[in-house]
Amino acid sequence: MEIGLSHYLVLSTILFAIGLVGVMKRKNLLLLFFSTEILLNSVNIAFAAISHYYGDLTGQMFAFFVIAIAASEVAVGLGLLIVWHKRHNNIDLDTMSSMKG
């Protein structure tokens, strides 16, 4: 059985869906960050797969930059998280509602 591009894309989609579930479901901010990592990684798989099956390096380049962005996001996000935690002593999403319109 030959593994084609579609397999990878389906896998990527499944992982993305899991990430979405996590993003929507989790109330712990830290775990929310984890879920976003899943989202980013699932897309990375798709990039790499497409890059492979079309023999084009652009996909890999994109995946590469996605990783860079993910890393910076973690750095800044964690910093903010720590500040928030210091101030409020929790990282529960439901307690944050200062943006209520």
Place this chain on the structure above:
Amino acid sequence: MFEAIAFYLFAFLTISMFYIVVTTQQALYALTALAAGMIFISAFFFILGADFLGAVQIIVYTGAVMALYAFGMMFFDTTRDVKEKQGNKFIIVGLSTLSAVLVVLIVSAPIVSDNIVALYPVVDGIGNTQEVGVVLFTKYLIPFEVAAVMLLVAMVAGIVLAGKKMDLSLTLMNDAEIRELNEEKNKKELS
């Protein structure tokens, strides 16, 4: 054949790891499962011949990001569970599934596969790392540099944000003390 087995194996592993991440109540479990999932993903990269990307995945994610999370978690009281009030599960799962199905529909449509032509074709006989290096430092030089600057900025930001008043724990102080602190600061600014 080998490729198929590897694909399904790692697919199963990744999915189950990530499933644990989004379901478990324990932050530590989630962290561990995420790290494992990242490593398994790098396996796909290797299968796909993107050796360099796979290596970066392991180093950056499993090495740097996970370590960062681990350090971050030390600031939080992980034993204290965050109470996760759950809304309608059906909506969450339903929406996710629906979007997944739609994406699959779109990517499997014949129209997608016809229009793609390689911009930077993979050259046979040259190692993946070398190819990546060539493309990265020619065509993508500016984005690369921008990404580098962005990382630097993120690093500075992380340090500043997390390192503010390391000696004080605002959570352990009561309101009066915080007010005093603020007033002191204001006075300093005024003078």
Place this chain on the structure above:
Amino acid sequence: MELFLYTALFAPFVGSLFAAIFGASPKTIIAGIIPSILLGVSLLSSTVLLVHVLSTGEAVHVEMMTWMHTGNLYIPFGFLVDQVSVTMMMVVTVVSTVVHVYAIGYMSHDKAFNRFFAWLSAFVFSMMILVMSDNFAGLFIGWEGVGVCSWALIGFWYHKESATWAANEAFIMNRIADLGMLIGIFLVYWNTGTLQYHEAFEAMKHLDTGILTTIGIFLFIGAMGKSAQFPLHTWLADAMEGPTPVSALIHAATMVTAGVYLVVRSNELYSLIPNVGLFIASLGAFVAVFAATMALVNRDIKRVIAYSTLSQLGYMFAAAGLGAYWVALFHLMAHAFFKALLFLGGGNVMHAMSDELDPFKMGGLGKTMKATMILMTLASVALAGLFPLAGFFSKDMILEAAFSEHHFIIYTVLLFTAGLTAFYSFRIIALIFHGEDRHTALGFHPHEAYPFMIKAMIPLAILAAIAGFARPYYFDMVIAVLPETEYHIHSAMTYWTMTIGTQLFVIAAIYFAYKKYMSSDIKVPDGTSEMENSFKYKLLINQYYIPYFYEEFLVKPYRALSRVFWKDIDMKIVDGTVDGIANIIYNTGENTRGMQSGNLSTMLKWMVAGLVILLSLAVIFGLTVKYSGV
């Protein structure tokens, strides 16, 4: 001649401006004298022009300057003095000079003396523009100008509610007719390409009868308003709220005859459409008898005279409609003299009686006001059409015209009206000057007017007496521009029978009036007598309920509808829709702000939902593109 033309035209204007300068200051006698003198100048200039036109038979035509010029439209301020307009100019200047002089006395106790003369002279100026213009637009300027002056003069005593109401009524009713006139002017322009009388009438000869009929009807609607023909007649009686000199000048002698002038001026048009002419004649005859009946019972001197004016205007239209334009113009002239005289006499009576107008409260005034009595009786005789005064010649010609054109119904109606005219004229003469003295008991102390006022009336009296003899000369003059329609009754026998018969009929009516109203048992009616409760009397005293009808079915609904339009439609529906749309938008925002709960989880759910929608759209569009066969 141009100099005289401009002098005749602008002297009243200068007088008006002069008086207006003193407009806001207290009474200055000079503000009355100077305009009167300037009117005299205007009268002299008009006379010079009359002599010129009579002697040379040529019209004087000048073009002062351009008024409007755009596209193909070219309207100048052009003035034409021909046989018709010079007649009108003479009438206007003579009557207005007399009225001005008279008014110096009449208005001497009024604190708005100066304002009165400013408006009165302005009126004369407008009237001169009206009659002297050489195009329809200029006519319209004068037409509206006299309307405004009439408005200001009817409402001269503006603190009186009835006066201001009457002023507005007159203006608005005239405006209705003016719209017809305006449409007529538009029709003339688009069909002939010009508004100059001469060129327009020339071009009309080649036009379709249907279009000409429309033009004729619309122009006549304009004439109906100014000349207060049915159904636009109610304003004239109400206009008697104005000072009496105003009634004499505007609402008897000049302005109300503008409609007749218009028809006479457009004789070339109306000659082409005899059907419309017949309609005009029929309406004229109808108004003649209609107004005369209302005059029979009215208990207000000025209103009686006003109805009489209306009735006489009906005569003029009857003549003009039958094609006897020169007869109409002749009657117009004669009528102006004796009717103005009658009004001024009425003004004397009013003054004497401290503005009391009910003739039943007078009686026996002839003893104290001999001069006025003589003048008014003279005017009434002329109005009744007795030989040898002016009315006889002019009115008789109208009857002859109707008879010889074989319009016997019109003839009969007009003949009957002649009897009514004699009756009501002498009814008020009898009630005012003869019979028992009823006023002393009511506390009135009448006195004769200033001698110079009486003297001022004398020229009018002379003209009313002798104008009739000028008929042959007049005829020779106007046939230069008007159709030469001589009326010859087939046999001398018929002619004499008719003339003498008419005279006898009129004398009988006069005798009847004297007999009925000289008797000593005339009392001030108190609404109890049998006659006053009869249906006929009620119908007549209420003016056939026409003002009532207008009030109930036009004015009130208009007022109510306006309110509905404002309160309900404009505020509720139109503005409500606008505010409704704004509210929908506002409420949408208000209701959807729940979405912005501030809870990241919820917001992320919305985001995913949005993603799903976008993806679905992508799929749907993809499928549509695929299967639509493009």
Place this chain on the structure above:
Amino acid sequence: MFDHILSILIFFPALAALFGVVVDKDSIRAYGLSVAVVEFALSLMLWFGFDASVSGMQFMEQVSLIPAFGVNYIVGVDGISLFIIVLAAFFTMIGIASLTDTKNVKNMIITLLMLQMTMAGVFAALDAILFYVFWELSLVPMLYIIGAWGGPLRVYASIKFFLYTFTGSLVMLVGMLFMAYFYFQATGVWSFAILDWYRLILPQSYQLWLFAAFFMGFAIKVPMFPFHTWLPYAHGQAPTIGSVMLAAILLKMGTYAFIRFSLPLFPDASVFFMFPVAIIAVIMIIYTAMVAYAQEDVKQVVAYSSVSHMGVIVLGTFAMNVEGISGSIFLMIAHGVVSGALFLLVGVIYDRRHTKMMDQFGGLASVMPRYATIFGLMLMASVGLPLTINFVGEFLSLLGFYEQSHIITLLAGIAIIVGAIYMLSAYKKMFFGEVTREENKNLPDVNKRELLALIPLAIITVWLGIYPKPVLEPINNSVEAVVQLMHDKAITPEAKSAIPSVIKKDETSTQEAH
């Protein structure tokens, strides 16, 4: 000197307004007045420098703003816009001169000068984007005037005014962008210059849509029924000066834009929509006149009468012939003068009694005779008496439309009746009768400052009524060019026949001469 006179006219008041910020509070009145006088003098110079026999644009200036999209700063005047610019400068001048002592006089004067800039800009702009910018900018000073100095409902009124007109303008902007795009498709060059657009002949279906888009913007500005409801609020709440500027100049932007954009750009669509628009105009004329009759507030009477008169202007515009369009342009000026004067007059009595309710007055003619006289003159002008300025415009507008439709003109002509009804009854309520109220017995008559504003208006009212030629002639020449352009551009046979050719008539007349 004349090379940049239009730019000077536009930007001089703006600059002066900026400097006005640093002028001392006590001398701001003199400063503002002198700026306005200079501005008016400049506009008069423009008039005297204007060559009346030329039908095209004059004093053109062009500066490239965004070359890639063909957006340029192009200004120029022809007979159509010239007099509105002069009128705007004139009203700014007398507006500042007659300004009563309100709070924050300094802000008011600066705002008025800014408003003058936008007004001059709108009428001089020959580039759609430039036009749009000034068009929208003019809302801002007006919003401020109503919102800051208005009556109790001022916030509601100003927001309604702003949002309503702004919404319409956005639709218009979309239309402009489409127009530019079509121009790009046809020629391969981007251009927003109106004169370039004039050369473009569009298919009828495009014309209909674009006409509708432009119509939204213009109709709300005019304001046409049923988009007129912002006007009574704006007038009712605005201070006197605001109402004057709004009625005299700002409303004219809508009708001016019809002549500048809708007619020459979309001749076929204009003919197609002629009757619907004319019917709306007739509704405006009669309906708002009746609403005006029902009003209790004299300012609202004048406000609704404005809508009624704007109906006649719109009708004249859509007559599509030289008589009608000239008449409607003339009526714009006439209505500007007369309604401006009427609002000033209402302001006079409001300053004295602080009420505008007609039942509070009565018998004013004997207390304030000069006031009553000037009011009477303006009233007569408003009802369209011959030899006043309004008559010329109304007569020509109705005359022009009579060629298109007899019935509609007859209905529109009812304007002269209903106009007389509401105006006379308002005048009667205010000025006639006995003086019943104690507080009215000792009202002072118009003072010198008010006369300073009113007398020139009265003089113009009579002067242009008797001798309209100096204004009518340049208008006529420009309008002939517009009508000829429309005739040449029209593609449907109905439009060809509805729009007369100016040249053809001349040819036939010369042939007849042979």
